[in-house]
Amino acid sequence: MKGRVAFIPAAHQIEFHEYDVPTAQPGGIVATVTQTNVCGSEVHMWKGEFGRRGIMPGHEMSGHIDSLGAGVKTDWAGVPVKVGDRIAPVYYTVCNRCVNCVTGNHAACTAKGMGMRHPDEPPHFTATFATHYIVKPEQHFYRVPDNVPDSIASSANCAMSQVYWSLDRARLAYGETLLVLGAGGLGLHAMAIAKARGARVIAIDGVELRLREAKRFGADDTIDMSDHAEFEAREKRVRELCNGLPDVVLEVAGVPNAFMDGIRLTRNGGRLIEVGNISPKLTVELAPSLITFKSLEIIGVATYPPHYLKKSLDFLSAHIDRFPYREMCDATFPLSRAAEALDKSERREITRAGLIPERD
Template sequence: MCNVNEVNGKIAVMTEPLKLDYQEYTVPEPGPGAIIAKVSRTNVCGSELHIWRGQHPSLKRGVLGHEMIGQVHKLGEGVTTDSAGEPISIGDRIVATYFLICKKCPACQEGQFNLCENAYYFWTKQPEVEPHFHGTFGTHYYIHPEQYVYKVPDNVPDISAASANCALSQVYFGIDQASLSYGQTIVIQGAGGLGLNAAAVAKEKGATVIVVDALKSRLDQAKEFGADYVIDINDYQTVEQRSKIIQELTNGRGADIGLEVAGVPAAFAEGIHHIRPGGKYITIGNISPGRMVEFDPGLLTRKSIQIIPVIRYNPWYLRKSLEFLSKNIDKYPFDTLLDAEFTLEEVEDALEKSANREITRASIVVNS
């Protein structure tokens, strides 16, 4: 006999790279400490594009999506507050880390929560495995007890909060790892969602911000997010030309800090040319192993540049990101970061247009 309280949900499943299907499952009851969210918006992040193209080292099929905002649909036993101790109830707008923190693996025991060895324990499971709703490209999303979840401030709209649990939190964490301080200069390679969020964070820390990209529309947008200078790769077509202009903009020193969020191996090799001796270089965008590039280790050594690779973030940075949005919501046009909207049935179109760089960042509106 059918349970009248049962609700069916839908998820977008990559059956193999570049092939998508939809599957329906009964929305499960949340276990103790868990939450079921109704997805409001979910975005196409660069990670999805790597998976979609078959560039992920192991994930070749499964539920897609991890960057989202939703509403509490069901609360598991014992859940009365979010991870900051704020009361939580059905209907509240929430965001959650897209990864787990097990607190038991060697990385967690060293306090390196962003490197938890079990971070993707559920995210990599196939849809037929309960609780089915492992990714956010769907009507519902299962949030496990080991995920951090936070209520969204009232003054932050869905369209702005939707990027908090990945793009904003990741660059915020990376910039803090490099200890960017007032009066320093940062050069950001890439003006997509990550780069634009990074520009705003860096600007609020009192840094001079230089952004490099090949799309004029993105560079124009970077100025609205705090960039003091933008460099169009079409105008400065070689590494030497770009390095020279950066030298000129930094009184011949080079940037104190570099941030690679372009996702292009050549950008990583180029970055050390733009950084001063003793500077730091954060790399976030290149996440696909096996994509090689020529690199000058001698230049790295002679300049004594510190390389800071960043994957994920410490989970409390999601709360810091929401607070950053709330404080600066009227200062930067966060609502423009998502420049194209799609329905859940148009996920494949959203992925393709994102991969072809026809749009800056796609948002899939599910339950509005």
């Protein structure tokens, strides 16, 4: 059986490679991708901010089991699995041995394993802009609850799991106020989780569509950057809504100026979660005294402890009818039109793009 997998060799270019689909290793799985999403990370890849020699895009997916390697009888939560079951895999592996893993912060694993740099490297299917995906023996995966469609389950890894872990790390509590900078996929998931735990939620974005979605996903108030173009105007509006400044700010816009806004918009003694800025080439000038005199706690988050994917899938199952998850992915494309999906995502014309691999 042949399969296809994508590769971004340079900015705004994509190509597809075809290989024989390997058999499942002992302890591993071969899965068919049913949906994969364009996350903010893929937009950065598309813009050429990662991978000097190119990069394999795709890490959010849902799929079904094609073959089980010897010894695989359950997912990593102990739920029995069989061929045909729907699964969501964590897109990296952790060592479970380093100083961070043994103290519970697997997200900061010092030996984290990602996919290959080029699809020519076996087992080829190590990123999800593809028809198939290889789950390695040491790689966490979880069975998707029956009431969670593929279109929703695909965003549990990484968008939802990452912000779920972020809010827990920041200890967002009942009655506190969360300000979310950026109302894309990560921001919307964060708003729903925060609302479900009793927080007040405010969202800032410059795209009308995203602000409308923010209200549907739990935002009590929104601030349109088109109407508040200057920072002083945004700060004034935030202060009016909060009677001061928020307890926690989550930055998921992915631009350096949003990080600076986050520092200035977090209350004294508050917590700023930095998730969106992942490009090493994008920088800001910062006076450290802004952090010192405000007694800020800044929490950087990339990835999450693998069991947070299970927590996210369970949250989706429990809240599937409370929030409009079925509409979060507002545009789908065949995998062959991935370039179009990436372009529209870069221009913020859509909230979340899904890719559906074509079958031969």
